[in-house]
Amino acid sequence: MTASFHVLTTGYAHDRVAGTVTLLTEGDTLAVVDPGMVADRGLILDPLAERGIDVRQITDVIFSHHHPDHTLNAALFPRARFHDHMAVYRDDIWEDRPADGFALSPSITLMTTPGHTAEDVSTLVRTDQGLVVLTHLWWGEHGPADDPFAPDRAQLRSSREKVLALGPTLIVPGHGAPFAPSGATPV
Template identity: 55%
Template sequence: MNDAPHGRSAAFHVLSTGYTTSTGPGVAATVSLVLDGELRIVFDPGMVAHPSAILDPLADLGLRPQDVTDVVLSHHHPDNIMNVGLFPHARVHDYQAVYRGDQWTDRDAEGFALSESVRLIRTPGHSREDVTMLAGTPEGVVAFAGDLWWRANGPAEDPVAPDRGQLTASRERVLAVADLVVPGHGAPFVPDASTPR
């Protein structure tokens, strides 16, 4: 099965590059924006030093919080979701449902397409609820992988992963289609033979 989106019309911007060397203190999420047609998708609006670390780069792109149509959460750890409330009009997607206002619509994230160029896949490993968003861009497929990788070098052994086998399988699944990976707490990287599996 090929997980890559069929379309190649999406574009992306990293709004805030995250960081961590261990589990706290001083953790920030990598927060990204994906644009495709009318969609304005923020991925993992998590912990940052101040909301301006997300909102100022968004404003530099000519967007206000109310312009964001969708928020995708890779998983439910606080460091990846802390600022979801900045986008009160957006549909919020996780592994099991779409939420908006007081509406909760069940649906499995596996294979859910936000557009021809943007889709979600279930990638458990760092947590049992992990989701990766795949965006087809003119340059290739970008995988917004949450904490499957915290940064380019891993960690190779995720200290909070509930199942090492699941983590490896999900990493391999993402690497089979990704030309670029945006990790949970670091800069985007091009995967290669040294990328932790």
């Protein structure tokens, strides 16, 4: 069994900013990754409705990190569990757990990848096309090579190398379209 992923909206970071928002599905797991800032909430809600998914069916929301451009629309999903680098949250329950290796389903797991922030989490998704990694280690296909918000450039490089060593087929970056990593991918 493998999971599938669907980019609900592709983000950007220019004079305006929006995060890339993704839907992951496997069995009963329906997860949204980084439901943050977008030009209009319909950019998240309409693609879900087109797939016949009601917001109350979303089981999980994953935050790559806690910047508003990746978290602002979390309340759209009232029945979801929320995941970050250190815990799972639901209603008034806060359950500490390490993110590394935490499985939302057999094919969807979390991995800590500090870089853009010290608390970054990447989502690993085994699909029929291969491994897809959703991460903010890259804003888009071409970087930036030096993330202007990264508190520790060596840590960013180490996490990028860790992700690339997994041999992903695709990377879904924080503010751009999915891309196939290559020798030109900034480390």
